Structure formats: structure tokens, C-alpha cells
Amino acid sequence: MPQICPRTLITKKSSFQVITVDRGLVELGATVFLRIRDPILAVCSIQDRNNSTRTLANTMLYRYISRRRICEITNSQDRRIMAGTFKDELGSFTAIYGVEITDVEMSDVKIIKEGENLGMAALSAVVKSDAGQKLWEVRVIAPHVEEFAREAAEKADADAETHDPGRSAPPEDETLIDFQDATFDEDRLITAINLAIDDQLANAIGRVFQVNCAGLSPMFIDLKRAPGGCAKGTAPNPDVVFEMSQAVFLKIIKEELSPVNAYMQGQLKVSGAIQDALSLKYLAERVKQLL
Structure with a gap:
């Protein structure tokens, strides 16, 4: 029987670089403090608990940072609020397998490239x-x-x-897509995606994604060959294939449902490496700002 330590444990994320929503580049790190609340769940409900928690924390932290502008990340008050929100959302996941997130501390931010x-x-x-x-x-x-x-x-x-x-x-009357409808204009969405893509993003991600959504035409996003682009159709050799319903797709675009939640709840099917799939979040956060 594995030994369970009820004391507060520390998971430290070494400094990493993130592309912000305003196309800046920052470097920062974070420390996550956690505690085992239910030893039985911590052992029986998940394999490799520590590594799973670390991977989940890294993924969520990337999402939180990449959806912000540099001026928000460097603001100490905003960073504290962001750390608190991140702690609560991460804790809602880890509680499923008996782990409590007690605190999250973010390091100072180093700006490598100013935002646009x-x-x-x-x-x-x-x-x-x-x-x-x-x-x-x-x-x-x-x-x-x-x-x-x-x-x-x-x-x-x-x-x-x-x-x-x-x-x-953005004002409601300037949105590219009317989310009050059950459907939306695919061409406008593709236009927004193409506006969000640049050489820097294509070089950073280096993958081709295929999106198959029920009720919509298949589309692919090429972020492997600069300058990159998005179009209707099927990519010959995609690195990752996403399959989901139109309702789930709408929720992800509106940020009512995170891709991580959708995947863990079985609402999003992914074919390919999970790490490659998660890299699409850099594009998703940019697109959200244009809709």
C-alpha cells in the first residue's frame, strides 16, 4: 500500500514562455501548494497522481496566461486575482481524486516581447x-x-x-459571430482564425489540426508551414483530429467550456498526441478576442 503524506506538498513549475493574446511573449513560473484530503481516492481513483496533477496545472496555467494581455499579466493585482481563480478551477479537478489545492503563487513576469x-x-x-x-x-x-x-x-x-x-x-454590435443563434457563419469564423494566425504562431506550434464538428463542414488549421492558415476541407496528414458536437464547439469558442473540461468529460474526442492538441489553445485565445 503506497504511503500517503497528509502534509502540504509543493509542485513548482519552472519558468516557461507563453505567447499572450496581444502577441507578446512573457516568461514566468508558478508554485502550486497541495494537500491530500482523501487518501483512499488519492490512491484508487487515479494513476500517477503527482504527474497528472502537474500536467493539469501546467495546461491550465498556459491557458490562463495566454488569454491575457501583457499589461494584465504584469499588473500585480490582476496577477493575484488570476492566481486565485486558477487555484479554484484547478482545485475543482483535483478534488475528484482527493487532492486539495491550498495556494498558488506566481513569480514575477519577464517580458521578452512587448504586446501588439x-x-x-x-x-x-x-x-x-x-x-x-x-x-x-x-x-x-x-x-x-x-x-x-x-x-x-x-x-x-x-x-x-x-x-x-x-x-x-468589444461592443456587442461589433462581434463577427452572433452567438444568440444556434448556428453561426463558418466563413466568418475561418476569417477570424486567419486574422489571428501569423508566422510567429505557426513557428511556435508547428502542427496541422483537423476539426470535424457535427453540423459544420470539416475544416483544417495549418500551423506547420508559415504563414499558416485555415480553410474548409480535410488535411491529408493532420497531426491532431478534433471531433465534437456543434453545441460543444460553440461553448468552447465562447469560453463557457474549456477544452480541458470538454476532453475530461468525454465531450471532445482527440486523435493524436494530447500535448500537440493542447498547443491549439494559443490560437483559440487569439480568436476569442476577434469574435
């Missing part, structure tokens, strides 16, 4: 397209671009003085 203005990046992609160039030449969108750039610069100056977490929330 996603609104300007998306607008730049449109302007560089053939259709955008034609509209620019006839002065259809040029005045709006100039006005947008001026407003963005003013907001950036204001953010430098006072951090406002609510500023990043």
Missing part, C-alpha cells in the same frame, strides 16, 4: 489584401483607418497611465 495592438493588426491585414487596396485607392476606408489609428494612439497613452481591465471587451 490586435485591432491595428487585424485592420492592417485587411488593408494589405487586394480588396483593401482597391478600397484604399478610392478613399473608402483610408479616412476610417486614419481616425482609428488616432483613437488607438490616444487609448494607448491612457492605458500607460491607468490600467483598465474592462477596456478590451
Whole structure:
């Protein structure tokens, strides 16, 4: 019978690098404090408890960091709130096998690359397209671009003085997809995915994903060959294949259901390496900001 220690144990995550939602790059670490609450569950309900807890903590921490902007991650108050939320969600999983998360401490953040203005990046992609160039030449969108750039610069100056977490929330009437409907426009979703992809993301992930969703056309996401892209169809040799219902897909996009939860509840089927599948979260967090 394995020996169970009821004392508080420590799982330390060495420093790791994460691409933020505003396309910055940060390095930080975290320490997770845990305690065995139910020795029987801790032994009988899961194999390799320590490694499973460490893997789950790493996956969730990547998701929490990659969905934030650099200004939020470097703000000490926001980081404490994020650590508390992370502790609660991680604890809800580990409680299933008798482990309690008592505390989570995040290290100081090292900024390797500053974040970008996603609104300007998306607008730049449109302007560089053939259709955008034609509209620019006839002065259809040029005045709006100039006005947008001026407003963005003013907001950036204001953010430098006072951090406002609510500023990043887009108005409801500007969303690409109407989530009030049971279905959504696949073409608009693919457009949002393509706007979120760049060379840096493709080089960082290096995988091809196939998404088969009931009620929708199959689509593939190529993040192996720069510049990457998303389109309808079936990839010849995908690294990972996702299969789910349309309802689950909608919940994941709206962040009502995390991919980790969906997988653990059997609502999301994954063919391929789990670690490769989890790397898609970097793209998912970017896409959410554009919807």
C-alpha cells in the first residue's frame, strides 16, 4: 500500500514562455501548494497522481496566461486575482481524486516581447489584401483607418497611465459571430482564425489540426508551414483530429467550456498526441478576442 503524506506538498513549475493574446511573449513560473484530503481516492481513483496533477496545472496555467494581455499579466493585482481563480478551477479537478489545492503563487513576469495592438493588426491585414487596396485607392476606408489609428494612439497613452481591465471587451454590435443563434457563419469564423494566425504562431506550434464538428463542414488549421492558415476541407496528414458536437464547439469558442473540461468529460474526442492538441489553445485565445 503506497504511503500517503497528509502534509502540504509543493509542485513548482519552472519558468516557461507563453505567447499572450496581444502577441507578446512573457516568461514566468508558478508554485502550486497541495494537500491530500482523501487518501483512499488519492490512491484508487487515479494513476500517477503527482504527474497528472502537474500536467493539469501546467495546461491550465498556459491557458490562463495566454488569454491575457501583457499589461494584465504584469499588473500585480490582476496577477493575484488570476492566481486565485486558477487555484479554484484547478482545485475543482483535483478534488475528484482527493487532492486539495491550498495556494498558488506566481513569480514575477519577464517580458521578452512587448504586446501588439490586435485591432491595428487585424485592420492592417485587411488593408494589405487586394480588396483593401482597391478600397484604399478610392478613399473608402483610408479616412476610417486614419481616425482609428488616432483613437488607438490616444487609448494607448491612457492605458500607460491607468490600467483598465474592462477596456478590451468589444461592443456587442461589433462581434463577427452572433452567438444568440444556434448556428453561426463558418466563413466568418475561418476569417477570424486567419486574422489571428501569423508566422510567429505557426513557428511556435508547428502542427496541422483537423476539426470535424457535427453540423459544420470539416475544416483544417495549418500551423506547420508559415504563414499558416485555415480553410474548409480535410488535411491529408493532420497531426491532431478534433471531433465534437456543434453545441460543444460553440461553448468552447465562447469560453463557457474549456477544452480541458470538454476532453475530461468525454465531450471532445482527440486523435493524436494530447500535448500537440493542447498547443491549439494559443490560437483559440487569439480568436476569442476577434469574435
